Amino acid sequence: MIWQFDIIILGFLLIAAILALRETDLLSATMIFGVYSFLMCLLWAEMAAVDVAFTEAAVGAGASTVFLISTIYNTKRKSSD
Amino acid sequence: MTITEFVVSRLNYWIYVILMMIGLFAMISKKNLIKKLIGMSIFQTAIILFYVSMGVKEESNIPILEHNIAHASDHAEASDHGQVEEIRAENYANPLPHVLMLTAIVVGVATLGVGLAVVQKIHQEFGTIEEPEILAKIKSGHG
Amino acid sequence: MKTLGAIAVIITGALLLYASEDFPAWGDPHSPASQYRVSQHYILKTFEETSVPNMVTAILADYRGYDTLFETVVIFTAGIAIIAILRGPIDKRVRLRLASEKKLRESNLILAQTCRLLVPIIQLFALYVIAHGHHSPGGGFQGGVIFGGSLILLAISFQLQTALDRVSEKKAILLAGVGVLIYSGIGLVCLLLGGNFLDYSILHNLLQVDPITARSHGILGVEIGVAFTVASIMFAIYANLSSRGRMKGGL
Numbered sequence: 222m223i224w225q226f227d228i229i230i231l232g233f234l235l236i237a238a239i240l241a242l243r244e245t246d247l248l249s250a251t252m253i254f255g256v257y258s259f260l261m262c263l264l265w266a267e268m269a270a271v272d273v274a275f276t277e278a279a280v281g282a283g284a285s286t287v288f289l290i291s292t293i294y295n296t297k298r299k300s301s302d
Numbered sequence: 303m304t305i306t307e308f309v310v311s312r313l314n315y316w317i318y319v320i321l322m323m324i325g326l327f328a329m330i331s332k333k334n335l336i337k338k339l340i341g342m343s344i345f346q347t348a349i350i351l352f353y354v355s356m357g358v359k360e361e362s363n364i365p366i367l368e369h370n371i372a373h374a375s376d377h378a379e380a381s382d383h384g385q386v387e388e389i390r391a392e393n394y395a396n397p398l399p400h401v402l403m404l405t406a407i408v409v410g411v412a413t414l415g416v417g418l419a420v421v422q423k424i425h426q427e428f429g430t431i432e433e434p435e436i437l438a439k440i441k442s443g444h445g
Numbered sequence: 446m447k448t449l450g451a452i453a454v455i456i457t458g459a460l461l462l463y464a465s466e467d468f469p470a471w472g473d474p475h476s477p478a479s480q481y482r483v484s485q486h487y488i489l490k491t492f493e494e495t496s497v498p499n500m501v502t503a504i505l506a507d508y509r510g511y512d513t514l515f516e517t518v519v520i521f522t523a524g525i526a527i528i529a530i531l532r533g534p535i536d537k538r539v540r541l542r543l544a545s546e547k548k549l550r551e552s553n554l555i556l557a558q559t560c561r562l563l564v565p566i567i568q569l570f571a572l573y574v575i576a577h578g579h580h581s582p583g584g585g586f587q588g589g590v591i592f593g594g595s596l597i598l599l600a601i602s603f604q605l606q607t608a609l610d611r612v613s614e615k616k617a618i619l620l621a622g623v624g625v626l627i628y629s630g631i632g633l634v635c636l637l638l639g640g641n642f643l644d645y646s647i648l649h650n651l652l653q654v655d656p657i658t659a660r661s662h663g664i665l666g667v668e669i670g671v672a673f674t675v676a677s678i679m680f681a682i683y684a685n686l687s688s689r690g691r692m693k694g695g696l
Binding site: 222224227228231234235238239241242247250251254257258261264265268269270271272273276277280281284285288289291292293295296297300301302 | 310313314317320321324325328332333334336337339340341343344347350351354355357358359360361362363364365366395399400403404407408410411414415418421422425430431432
């Protein structure tokens with residue numbers, strides 16, 4: 222555990238979470254959410270939870286982004302807020 | 303305890319709580335259903351982050367034994383140098399929260415899939431995924 | 446609604462921030478969670494009792510086997526639920542709108558050929574992750590998701606039909622059921638041999654090894670079951686979500 226590294230990633234996480242929810246284009250929001258998941262994966266690798274980080278890299282940054290995109294493809298891309 | 307030490311030992315918890323608040327606020331106030339689901343995922347990762355952080359120990363290693371430590375007894379018999387490197391609990395991160403959260407992540411993506419399927423069904427029925435429009439269509443008896 | 450939500454969120458957050466004063470310092474090796482005897486036992490005794498160096502894998506599939514069994518069942522149920530939600534009679538309005546959608550797109554030559562080369566490598570890596578979970582990060586859940594991801598890549602780079610020709614939806618659900626059956630079957634074999642449910646050390650007579658190695662082999666069998674379920678359910682979820690449950694067209 223390296224606390225400087227930890228605090229930098231936590232700062233980026235907050236930015237990514239707020240941007241993902243403020244973006245009105247849902248496809249961009251999904252991409253920023255993928256970035257959020259990947260930062261989370263880095264944070265867990267830093268906390269020595271390698272198995273959790275591996276799962277998050279495969280599931281959060283991979284599978285859930287694809288699921289969100291396929292739903293946006295079948296519904297609407299613009300969001301009102 | 304100086305103020306810097308206090309902030310360093312507490313800042314992580316504060317940021318987990320703020321992330322959780324962001325997710326919860328998005329679930330309550332966003333009108334778009336997909337935005338609500340993204341908020342739900344942020345909420346969920348904040349909780350998982352809190353659990354994983356319970357297993358963190360300063361100066362600790364990942365919870366996988368190295369080969370020479372795991373087979374320390376075999377080497378000791380072979381080389382006979384007397385010093386057997388034994389496993390010490392404070393050298394390894396606590397593996398129990400990792401296990402509990404690992405399954406939670408995979409189950410989380412499966413439930414996200416169910417949520418997205420419901421969103422698609424709503425879009426098929428009402429032609430929109432914005433909450434006020436859906437409520438207006440239900441009130442006017444359409445769909 | 447927005448102000449009301451903000452008030453509720455701020456009250457919840459303020460309570461949690463207040464409660465965080467009582468938490469142990471972040472990264473403290475002497476926190477109660479780390480000092481409790483269960484965690485200590487897992488760290489100190491896992492290798493001795495199961496001969497698996499990766500503690501997370503050993504706890505996941507052996508000490509907390511019940512937990513993982515029912516997590517696997519939850520994933521299986523989620524896959525079934527998605528099919529139940531999306532599959533159903535489509536009324537006339539929707540059918541008209543669907544008919545006016547654009548035709549299937551052509552797949553890009555360079556993209557398709559690159560993915561054709563990449564898919565077997567990804568699948569090989571997934572098998573490695575499943576089988577090598579004892580010694581490195583990985584295991585059934587991660588390997589399963591990567592394997593499912595390779596099928597999703599095939600469906601994205603070509604067409605959904607290309608992937609469905611390899612693994613049809615019926616086959617995927619069948620394989621998911623097989624995964625749960627492998628997991629609970631191993632538990633049942635333990636029960637039939639006279640041990641407890643999911644107590645793999647009783648398998649040593651069957652496998653002709655000592656009881657500690659038998660636990661390691663039992664963990665591998667269970668991980669394979671988990672991987673079957675996760676891989677096929679991930680692909681089934683993608684196939685249903687991208688084509689609105691019609692298994693035609695799609696992303």
